[in-house]
Structures are given as C-alpha cells and as structure tokens.
C-alpha cells in the first residue's frame with residue numbers, strides 16, 4: 018500500500034511532535050534564549066570532536082575539489098576567503114603561499130582555528146573576521162580570488178544572501194567553492210523521511226544546521242557565469258547528511 022503525501026506529512030508531524038515533547042526542556046531553554054548562549058560556547062568544542070571522522074571520510078573529495086584552486090590564480094597570489102571556517106579543517110588542501118582570510122559568526126571557534134593555523138605554515142594568514150556570511154561588510158568588493166564554503170549554508174536561513182555576498186567579494190573570474198550537505202532528492206527514501214522527522218531536533222543540537230536545504234536551487238538562482246556541480250552520496254557514516262553537493266561556481 019502506498020501512502021499518499023498527506024498521510025506521510027501527518028506521520029512525519031506526529032514523530033516530530035513526539036520528539037518535541039521528549040525534548041521539551043531543551044525547546045523551552047531555546048525559546049528563553051539560554052540554549053543559544055550555551056551552544057555558542059559549547060558547539061565549537063563539540064564540533065571539533067565530531068568533525069574529525071567526517072573530515073577523514075571526505076578527504077579524497079576535498080583533495081580533488083581543491084586541486085582546482087590553482088585555476089584561479091598562482092598560489093602566491095591566490096587570495097582565499099573561507100566563510101564559516103569553523104576549526105579550519107580545509108587548510109591542508111590549500112596551495113603553498115595561499116593568502117587566507119577566515120570568517121565565522123562564532124568567535125569561540127578562534128582557539129580551534131589558531132591550532133589549525135599553527136599547523137599550516139604553508140599558508141599566509143590575512144586575518145579572522147567575526148561576521149555573518151550574509152553580510153560581510155568588512156570584506157571589500159572584488160577582493161578575493163576564491164571563496165570557500167564547506168558545510169555553512171546549512172546553518173544560514175538565507176542562502177541566497179550568502180551567495181550574493183560571495184559574488185560581491187569575488188574578483189571577476191573568481192570562484193565560489195562549496196561542499197554542502199543537502200536535502201535528499203529522493204523523496205521516497207528513508208534518508209528523506211528521517212531528514213524530515215529529525216530536522217527540528219538536528220537544528221536544536223547542531224546550532225541551527227538544517228537537513229532540508231535545496232542549496233543547488235539557490236546556486237542556480239545566484240546566476241554565476243558557470244556552475245560546476247555534482248550531487249553525491251558522501252562517504253560519511255553520518256547517514257542523514259549523505260546527500261551532498263560539491264563543486265565550484267565562477268563569477
């Protein structure tokens with residue numbers, strides 16, 4: 018028997034409701050603004066631990082993607098802005114001499130970022146900016162060869178605003194590199210079902226990160242001059258975030 022979409026939505030809603038009741042204390046803390054403060058402090062430490070396995074699993078994909086960085090400037094000249102830089106998990110893939118500016122909304126990532134920078138003497142560090150990627154007023158127009166974004170827009174409500182800002186700060190011919198987990202495109206799959214059921218809980222514990230982003234549509238809407246994009250099932254043991262898009266868009 019096939020469930021129609023109305024029945025399916027009702028089932029998803031019931032599961033979400035059960036989870037919301039179980040996690041009611043956390044939701045109350047969230048609405049009181051307390052949970053946000055706790056996460057701002059605790060998330061960088063939590064993330065620095067949980068991200069280790071993901072980064073190992075994604076290593077080959079990152080290596081292949083970032084080998085294209087050299088197309089966009091000689092390594093000594095390459096000016097790269099990493100938005101939502103977190104702990105600085107991508108530094109090992111950047112070419113020698115590359116000038117890196119990091120931007121994140123959460124200052125508490127700085128201690129983890131500093132550790133990664135200390136281990137990356139092949140790079141020149143141009144600074145750490147605390148700002149939201151959808152409003153990067155401290156970054157000049159057409160000042161970057163490359164903008165890098167590896168799971169970030171999952172955490173930002175307005176993806177298109179981030180893409181517009183990335184385009185603004187890129188030089189003409191510069192590129193926006195991305196690796197993002199996205200909503201499953203196979204609506205009939207278990208992954209899609211659990212992404213929907215668990216999304217509110219996931220957002221609560223993963224600092225606003227959404228499992229339901231159709232980021233490929235925003236990339237289309239951002240109207241880059243060229244878009245190289247692949248949909249993959251990422252080789253990660255985190256099953257809910259297996260659907261990924263990976264590639265780069267040229268201004």
Ligand SMILES: C[S@@+](CC[C@H](N)C(=O)[O-])C[C@H]1O[C@@H](n2cnc3c(N)ncnc32)[C@H](O)[C@@H]1O
Pocket residue numbers: 068100101102103104105106120121122123126148149150151166167168169172173226
């Ligand atoms: C899932 S983590 C990924 C970190 C890093 N890009 C990586 O690949 O390991 C998301 C990061 O984006 C940051 N972030 C969330 N919302 C942001 C925003 N509006 N502007 C800039 N950074 C943001 C978070 O603080 C966090 O460091």
